[in-house]
Amino acid sequence: MGFSVTILGNSSAKPTPTAHPSSQVVNLNEQYYLMDAGEGVQQQLIRRGINPLRLRAVFISHLHGDHCFGLFPLISTLGLMGRRTPLVVYAPAPMGEILAHHMRYFDTDLPYEVKCIEVSTTEHKMIMENNTLEVWSIPLRHRVPTTGYLFREKQPPLNVDKWKIERYGLSIAQIVAAKRGEDICLDSGETIANSELTYIPYKARSYAYLSDTAYSPRAAERIKGVDLLYHETTYANGDSMWARGRGHSTTIEAAKVAVMAEAERLIIGHFSSRYKQPESLVEECRTIFPNSHIATEGETFTIEEKR
Amino acid sequence: MGFSVTILGNSSAKPTPTAHPSSQVVNLNEQYYLMDAGEGVQQQLIRRGINPLRLRAVFISHLHGDHCFGLFPLISTLGLMGRRTPLVVYAPAPMGEILAHHMRYFDTDLPYEVKCIEVSTTEHKMIMENNTLEVWSIPLRHRVPTTGYLFREKQPPLNVDKWKIERYGLSIAQIVAAKRGEDICLDSGETIANSELTYIPYKARSYAYLSDTAYSPRAAERIKGVDLLYHETTYANGDSMWARGRGHSTTIEAAKVAVMAEAERLIIGHFSSRYKQPESLVEECRTIFPNSHIATEGETFTIEEKR
Numbered sequence: 001m002g003f004s005v006t007i008l009g010n011s012s013a014k015p016t017p018t019a020h021p022s023s024q025v026v027n028l029n030e031q032y033y034l035m036d037a038g039e040g041v042q043q044q045l046i047r048r049g050i051n052p053l054r055l056r057a058v059f060i061s062h063l064h065g066d067h068c069f070g071l072f073p074l075i076s077t078l079g080l081m082g083r084r085t086p087l088v089v090y091a092p093a094p095m096g097e098i099l100a101h102h103m104r105y106f107d108t109d110l111p112y113e114v115k116c117i118e119v120s121t122t123e124h125k126m127i128m129e130n131n132t133l134e135v136w137s138i139p140l141r142h143r144v145p146t147t148g149y150l151f152r153e154k155q156p157p158l159n160v161d162k163w164k165i166e167r168y169g170l171s172i173a174q175i176v177a178a179k180r181g182e183d184i185c186l187d188s189g190e191t192i193a194n195s196e197l198t199y200i201p202y203k204a205r206s207y208a209y210l211s212d213t214a215y216s217p218r219a220a221e222r223i224k225g226v227d228l229l230y231h232e233t234t235y236a237n238g239d240s241m242w243a244r245g246r247g248h249s250t251t252i253e254a255a256k257v258a259v260m261a262e263a264e265r266l267i268i269g270h271f272s273s274r275y276k277q278p279e280s281l282v283e284e285c286r287t288i289f290p291n292s293h294i295a296t297e298g299e300t301f302t303i304e305e306k307r
Numbered sequence: 308m309g310f311s312v313t314i315l316g317n318s319s320a321k322p323t324p325t326a327h328p329s330s331q332v333v334n335l336n337e338q339y340y341l342m343d344a345g346e347g348v349q350q351q352l353i354r355r356g357i358n359p360l361r362l363r364a365v366f367i368s369h370l371h372g373d374h375c376f377g378l379f380p381l382i383s384t385l386g387l388m389g390r391r392t393p394l395v396v397y398a399p400a401p402m403g404e405i406l407a408h409h410m411r412y413f414d415t416d417l418p419y420e421v422k423c424i425e426v427s428t429t430e431h432k433m434i435m436e437n438n439t440l441e442v443w444s445i446p447l448r449h450r451v452p453t454t455g456y457l458f459r460e461k462q463p464p465l466n467v468d469k470w471k472i473e474r475y476g477l478s479i480a481q482i483v484a485a486k487r488g489e490d491i492c493l494d495s496g497e498t499i500a501n502s503e504l505t506y507i508p509y510k511a512r513s514y515a516y517l518s519d520t521a522y523s524p525r526a527a528e529r530i531k532g533v534d535l536l537y538h539e540t541t542y543a544n545g546d547s548m549w550a551r552g553r554g555h556s557t558t559i560e561a562a563k564v565a566v567m568a569e570a571e572r573l574i575i576g577h578f579s580s581r582y583k584q585p586e587s588l589v590e591e592c593r594t595i596f597p598n599s600h601i602a603t604e605g606e607t608f609t610i611e612e613k614r
Binding site: 013014015016017020039040042043046047063064065066069070072073076077080081094097098101105106107 | 320321322323324327346347349350353354370371372373376377379380383384387388401404405408412413414
């Protein structure tokens with residue numbers, strides 16, 4: 001099952017001629033979820049070959065314009081494209097109110113429903129669940145109420161060992177029962193423990209999106225063992241005064257969170273426009289967390305299946 | 308004195324990978340005015356080397372998202388950039404209300420004032436005036452209340468003929484009086500008519516922005532003699548059924564308006580995403596109005612001074 005994150009924008013609020021504000025797409029088994037929606041996100045989706053109609057839900061971290069001003073044009077365009085499926089928007093309050101105002105003035109005749117689910121920015125809890133996925137909120141520390149999101153893949157269904165099927169002569173019904181996790185009673189009367197017959201095809205994977213935030217060891221605890229971590233690094237280590245004043249993180253702080261979380265891989269973004277070369281930022285991260293990468297626009301980070 | 312129009316976006320509502328929705332900048336003697344503000348306009352300004360802080364005012368034609376969703380991020384960015392001068396936004400109602408809601412949620416601590424002046428979409432009248440310029444509203448025919456805008460340069464100050472200054476031995480005070488349009492009484496007692504001493508350095512110029520609109524001969528009357536006309540051509544001539552149904556114009560209709568208005572030059576834009584080659588659209592216009600041009604993004608159309 002595919003699990004990947006495609007970067008649509010990696011800059012902070014001040015616009016530059018080429019970079020776009022925060023947006024990413026999480027793709028779990030061809031189910032697409034938008035993480036933040038900076039200005040221009042609909043065009044960025046199209047440029048990356050992602051049909052906006054495929055989006056299942058949008059997750060907004062906080063109500064600063066560079067994280068959500070692209071949502072409103074996207075909502076209109078989905079209407080033009082004839083969407084019928086409801087679009088769920090997860091976001092801190094008062095996004096419900098903001099969307100209601102928006103709909104009153106701009107999208108009065110949408111052919112689909114926009115459902116807003118307001119997310120608490122002070123609680124760490126599961127906010128969405130389906131067959132393959134749980135999404136958890138991660139309280140963050142920023143100038144306005146902000147939440148990160150943790151995407152936790154559910155344990156994939158058990159596989160039944162082919163050799164064991166042959167050895168015990170299992171019927172289809174017995175295989176299905178074994179996949180459900182049951183022990184199997186053979187015709188001989190012998191009971192075979194489920195663990196003898198099955199194996200987990202790969203470990204459930206996870207992705208954490210932490211932006212925008214000041215340094216937060218508590219957030220690190222809540223994403224322990226995460227496979228892929230996106231953490232904002234608005235500032236270089238030398239500009240930590242700025243980071244502190246503006247509720248942002250430095251490179252070293254992001255890397256520390258990755259170490260504490262025992263993350264496998266770190267991607268960084270939300271760069272201040274003052275840095276012309278993000279390479280120098282990622283080099284700082286690598287001094288304490290070697291597996292650090294720049295969230296380059298258009299790049300897709302795949303979380304591979306692992307036994 | 309420079310008078311030019313730079314195209315920032317020329318597409319209609321459906322996003323494409325490269326084109327941007329409606330936006331232009333009028334530059335009259337280094338005073339910059341934004342015409343509509345489609346999504347991404349702040350980035351388009353920066354790409355074209357235009358500092359957003361230089362904008363004096365914004366003119367919004369109507370409250371469809373592809374003409375105004377870029378205004379809100381621009382307002383935030385001007386705050387980040389430390390603007391102090393008020394920004395005036397001319398737009399149909401209820402833009403005042405919409406901006407008030409926006410400010411409540413997003414730009415609560417702007418260092419400058421956003422003044423909204425709501426423009427009637429049923430009256431042709433002067434809505435702005437300064438030393439060099441008048442701006443007039445042009446009622447248009449669209450699905451929602453819409454106004455075009457006519458930029459009329461004021462008559463430039465009179466020049467005094469150098470040879471006449473010499474011939475009559477005019478003093479500085481007499482030259483200044485002549486520039487004000489006064490007749491001059493010489494020391495000899497002789498009175499020289501102002502028209503004998505002065506000339507108009509060039510004819511006052513004008514620019515009309517008509518978008519979005521169905522075919523409107525009345526609009527053509529109101530911009531009679533315009534030097535440069537931007538008229539939307541969402542559809543090709545063969546798709547006139549679509550144009551009619553959606554309150555838009557075809558190429559031939561735009562060209563007819565240019566003919567009726569006795570315009571000197573026509574630029575066309577707001578192309579439907581169905582047309583991959585706008586060249587075919589401008590060719591249609593040229594069959595009845597030869598001086599027709601595509602509003603190519605990034606192109607600047609200069610209105611030259613003419614005697």
